[in-house]
Amino acid sequence: MLTLYGMSSSGNCYKPRLLLAKLGRPFRHVEVNAMDGSTHSPEFLALNPNGKVPLLQLEDGRILAESNAMLLYLAEGTSYLPDAGFERALVYQWMFFEQYSHEPYIAVLRALKKYPERAHQATPERVAQLLEGGHKALAVMETRLEKTRFMAGDDYTVADIALYAYTQDAAFAGYEMTRFPHITAWLERVATHEGHVPMEWLP
Amino acid sequence: MLTLYGMSSSGNCYKPRLLLAKLGRPFRHVEVNAMDGSTHSPEFLALNPNGKVPLLQLEDGRILAESNAMLLYLAEGTSYLPDAGFERALVYQWMFFEQYSHEPYIAVLRALKKYPERAHQATPERVAQLLEGGHKALAVMETRLEKTRFMAGDDYTVADIALYAYTQDAAFAGYEMTRFPHITAWLERVATHEGHVPMEWLP
Numbered sequence: 001m002l003t004l005y006g007m008s009s010s011g012n013c014y015k016p017r018l019l020l021a022k023l024g025r026p027f028r029h030v031e032v033n034a035m036d037g038s039t040h041s042p043e044f045l046a047l048n049p050n051g052k053v054p055l056l057q058l059e060d061g062r063i064l065a066e067s068n069a070m071l072l073y074l075a076e077g078t079s080y081l082p083d084a085g086f087e088r089a090l091v092y093q094w095m096f097f098e099q100y101s102h103e104p105y106i107a108v109l110r111a112l113k114k115y116p117e118r119a120h121q122a123t124p125e126r127v128a129q130l131l132e133g134g135h136k137a138l139a140v141m142e143t144r145l146e147k148t149r150f151m152a153g154d155d156y157t158v159a160d161i162a163l164y165a166y167t168q169d170a171a172f173a174g175y176e177m178t179r180f181p182h183i184t185a186w187l188e189r190v191a192t193h194e195g196h197v198p199m200e201w202l203p
Numbered sequence: 204m205l206t207l208y209g210m211s212s213s214g215n216c217y218k219p220r221l222l223l224a225k226l227g228r229p230f231r232h233v234e235v236n237a238m239d240g241s242t243h244s245p246e247f248l249a250l251n252p253n254g255k256v257p258l259l260q261l262e263d264g265r266i267l268a269e270s271n272a273m274l275l276y277l278a279e280g281t282s283y284l285p286d287a288g289f290e291r292a293l294v295y296q297w298m299f300f301e302q303y304s305h306e307p308y309i310a311v312l313r314a315l316k317k318y319p320e321r322a323h324q325a326t327p328e329r330v331a332q333l334l335e336g337g338h339k340a341l342a343v344m345e346t347r348l349e350k351t352r353f354m355a356g357d358d359y360t361v362a363d364i365a366l367y368a369y370t371q372d373a374a375f376a377g378y379e380m381t382r383f384p385h386i387t388a389w390l391e392r393v394a395t396h397e398g399h400v401p402m403e404w405l406p
Contacts, residue, residue: 007357042246049342049343049346049347050300050304050343052304058289060304063376064289064292064293064296065296065300066294066295066296066299066300066303067291068299068301069293069295069296069298069299070292072292072295073289073291073292073295076287077287084279084280086261086265086276088276089272089276090267090272092269092271092272092275092276093267093268093269093272095272095299096270096271096298096299096302097253097268097269098270098271099303100269100302100303100306100307101253101255104303104307134254139252140252140253143252144252144352174262175234
């Protein structure tokens with residue numbers, strides 16, 4: 001059975017959990033707290049030298065890091081990832097957009113609000129910078145979702161899972177979601193798509 | 204013919220150029236200066252609402268953003284990207300690592316040194332933060348390259364192109380590369396691999 005090391009309140013850790021639930025694929029969840037140093041213990045660094053969760057361990061012991069790499073790997077051959085071609089390239093595009101232009105703002109501001117351990121980092125200057133970058137990323141998503149039902153086109157793919165994980169909490173984090181009606185409609189489409197489970201869900 | 208919009212001194216823009224050169228695939232290069240506001244002109248934003256280069260335009264006009272998405276798309280079916288399976292998953296892993304844990308430190312510190320327009324951002328505090336994050340990313344690469352010849356395994360893949368683009372300039376940026384002998388040997392392996400072209404190369 002697959003083993004997924006993750007912190008259940010992390011959006012990045014939710015991504016593979018959501019896909020595995022939708023695929024009906026059993027796995028073992030091992031809770032690892034990324035806030036108390038557990039991801040930098042010698043034992044954990046031996047599994048992932050980059051000291052991050054989620055971390056996926058295959059039946060044979062092999063290890064895969066990076067939430068979006070897990071999504072692409074686990075979705076291969078399923079309806080959640082198109083075969084080679086341009087629509088698949090767009091899935092890649094939106095997943096790299098998520099990690100570079102979206103997550104470093106929206107996930108970080110969410111963490112400043114959610115975790116008391118991070119609250120001291122929420123200086124007015126830092127919050128303003130995270131709001132600006134996140135609103136810019138949301139505007140790029142909105143422009144896309146004016147034209148298509150899902151991020152890569154007409155169909156739900158792992159690009160939607162990648163971007164849903166933190167966008168669903170953007171309002172909580174402090175972003176003005178009333179400015180983004182197409183994102184709001186897309187969040188609802190994702191949350192009502194077959195087999196959806198909320199972040200709280202564990203196997 | 205493919206059209207690649209890019210700034211020739213950018214590592215992210217070098218990535219697809221290097222792969223296209225290795226594949227012997229002709230393309231048209233359109234220079235776009237990311238420092239003078241050209242990527243935020245109304246004309247450019249109509250092509251890429253995220254306002255970034257590189258940007259790839261296919262023969263039929265379709266547009267693809269994100270350097271690593273281009274690498275995966277263009278490498279499909281070639282020796283630079285393994286077929287579905289775990290080695291391919293490792294290619295994904297290292298490419299997401301590059302965009303999240305490596306580029307935001309090493310490319311940014313390089314830019315502070317390389318571009319006079321950015322020099323004012325090089326406060327001691329910012330430089331120290333970029334050095335710390337970049338050295339951490341390089342240590343993760345070093346741990347990997349102690350065991351394998353290339354990032355995803357025994358063979359050169361697009362993960363090597365993604366990580367080579369800025370690692371080759373890490374010494375210039377200020378990182379202590381003498382601490383990373385396995386990376387240094389890998390840089391030489393990449394630079395002497397068949398069909399390699401330096402960043403200065405244009406079609």
